[in-house]
Amino acid sequence: MTEAMQLLIGTRKGAWIFRSDAARARWRIEGPLFLGQIINHFRVDPRDGRTMLMAATTGHLGPTILRSTDGGKSWTEAKRPPAFPKGDKLGRAVNHSFWLEPGHADEPGVWWAGTSPPGLFRSADGGESWESVAGLNEHPMVAEWLPPDGGTPDGAILNQVVLDPRDARHIYLATCSAGVLESLDQGGSWTPLNKNVRCDFLPDPYPEFGQDSHFIALAPADPDRLWQQNHCGIYRLDRPGEVWDRIGEAMPKEVGDIGFTVVPHVRDRESAYVFPMDGTEVWPRVSPGGRPAVYRTRDGGASWERKDSGFPAQQGWFTVKRQAFCGDACDPMGLYLGTTGGEVWMSDDEGESFRQVAAHLPEIYSVTAAPAP
Amino acid sequence: MIRVLIPSQLTAYTDGVTRVPAAGATVDEVLKDLDARFPGIRFRVVDEQDRVRRHMRIFVGLEETRAVSRPLSDGDELLIFGALSGG
Numbered sequence: 001m002t003e004a005m006q007l008l009i010g011t012r013k014g015a016w017i018f019r020s021d022a023a024r025a026r027w028r029i030e031g032p033l034f035l036g037q038i039i040n041h042f043r044v045d046p047r048d049g050r051t052m053l054m055a056a057t058t059g060h061l062g063p064t065i066l067r068s069t070d071g072g073k074s075w076t077e078a079k080r081p082p083a084f085p086k087g088d089k090l091g092r093a094v095n096h097s098f099w100l101e102p103g104h105a106d107e108p109g110v111w112w113a114g115t116s117p118p119g120l121f122r123s124a125d126g127g128e129s130w131e132s133v134a135g136l137n138e139h140p141m142v143a144e145w146l147p148p149d150g151g152t153p154d155g156a157i158l159n160q161v162v163l164d165p166r167d168a169r170h171i172y173l174a175t176c177s178a179g180v181l182e183s184l185d186q187g188g189s190w191t192p193l194n195k196n197v198r199c200d201f202l203p204d205p206y207p208e209f210g211q212d213s214h215f216i217a218l219a220p221a222d223p224d225r226l227w228q229q230n231h232c233g234i235y236r237l238d239r240p241g242e243v244w245d246r247i248g249e250a251m252p253k254e255v256g257d258i259g260f261t262v263v264p265h266v267r268d269r270e271s272a273y274v275f276p277m278d279g280t281e282v283w284p285r286v287s288p289g290g291r292p293a294v295y296r297t298r299d300g301g302a303s304w305e306r307k308d309s310g311f312p313a314q315q316g317w318f319t320v321k322r323q324a325f326c327g328d329a330c331d332p333m334g335l336y337l338g339t340t341g342g343e344v345w346m347s348d349d350e351g352e353s354f355r356q357v358a359a360h361l362p363e364i365y366s367v368t369a370a371p372a373p
Numbered sequence: 374m375i376r377v378l379i380p381s382q383l384t385a386y387t388d389g390v391t392r393v394p395a396a397g398a399t400v401d402e403v404l405k406d407l408d409a410r411f412p413g414i415r416f417r418v419v420d421e422q423d424r425v426r427r428h429m430r431i432f433v434g435l436e437e438t439r440a441v442s443r444p445l446s447d448g449d450e451l452l453i454f455g456a457l458s459g460g
Contacts, residue, residue, distance in 0.1 A: 059428060060382050061383070062419075083421035
């Protein structure tokens with residue numbers, strides 16, 4: 001059963017909304033919204049289907065959060081965007097919000113934000129005002145875990161907030177310099193969760209923290225199963241276990257297991273999708289060999305199948321960033337990815353084939369899928 | 374009264390107006406006065422630690438300042454610019 005979907009697309013130069021028919025065959029484009037603003041993330045609240053937030057900044061101006069409460073028809077700016085407390089001992093100031101996460105189903109109006117430099121912020125009023133989460137931002141280890149000047153070329157980031165759908169107190173973070181952090185008390189305290197996750201770039205290749213966790217995802221069919229696309233490989237962890245398994249070892253050696261993101265199947269706990277990139281030598285971060293492909297596992301990562309039908313067979317140098325690959329909840333499940341070259345691709349048959357939905361957009365930073373209103 | 378030049382990056386806040394009068398004895402007081410009338414405008418110029426953002430520039434007349442504590446005198450002109458940056 002499929003239904004009309006909307007894709008919320010954040011780019012380096014503004015945002016777009018694509019809305020489909022029920023068959024997901026034809027797409028209608030709305031936008032640009034906020035042309036020229038850098039939109040790192042663009043989400044709709046699944047609890048009401050109408051509240052939308054964008055993490056926005058520009059080349060010149062400081063960051064803000066843009067809000068709509070009518071499904072994108074009208075927009076206002078947050079009254080108090082994420083900001084560190086004045087006089088912060090590390091001198092931190094939010095450069096941009098990177099990740100926006102609607103809160104737990106039991107907590108309407110709650111949203112979470114991850115920022116650069118790394119910080120965690122919470123809103124209790126639908127994104128209108130934001131508070132610094134002291135349990136992380138003032139943690140005794142924060143300078144070691146999340147140094148403001150460390151991490152990725154575009155600035156150190158707290159790149160992801162992931163909630164356990166069964167328990168609002170249980171939160172995972174993916175970060176660029178402390179790997180995965182876990183809280184069991186809704187952000188009051190945190191513990192690294194990085195056993196057996198490799199750091200090729202540190203003297204100790206298996207430290208307690210220091211990993212660059214590009215993306216983590218809980219399997220919708222089994223929230224005790226975590227998938228991780230790390231800077232150094234693809235991993236899986238079944239809780240309550242604490243030792244990650246590098247399932248990317250089963251990827252073809254000529255492709256490798258480097259990438260930005262992983263998408264678990266919406267109904268099958270054994271299935272997930274990755275979009276590998278070239279992590280050799282100087283890290284080109286493009287499709288290996290210029291042959292873009294999704295890889296799918298249907299056995300928990302023991303083996304991977306190449307899925308490239310519809311993609312260019314050669315000279316296709318795609319890069320798909322952290323937030324730019326996602327799935328929907330339809331049956332068959334749809335897959336959507338946006339490229340740094342401004343193309344949107346989709347599969348309506350669970351990865352068997354892909355087709356281009358749009359081209360010529362600015363560099364795409366995020367793609368999220370949700371049922372259309 | 375301080376005369377303030379609003380750069381194109383911020384005219385969405387001022388309904389397109391590029392020159393607005395404001396009150397204040399320091400750069401910060403003027404920015405806060407602007408923020409009271411155009412909510413959100415100050416945070417996009419100055420961060421939460423009261424630092425002028427990296428790609429913004431503030432001049433009092435011909436003199437650049439990075440300090441929001443810079444005193445102002447009645448009749449001064451405060452010019453806000455987006456610094457040269459791009460891509």
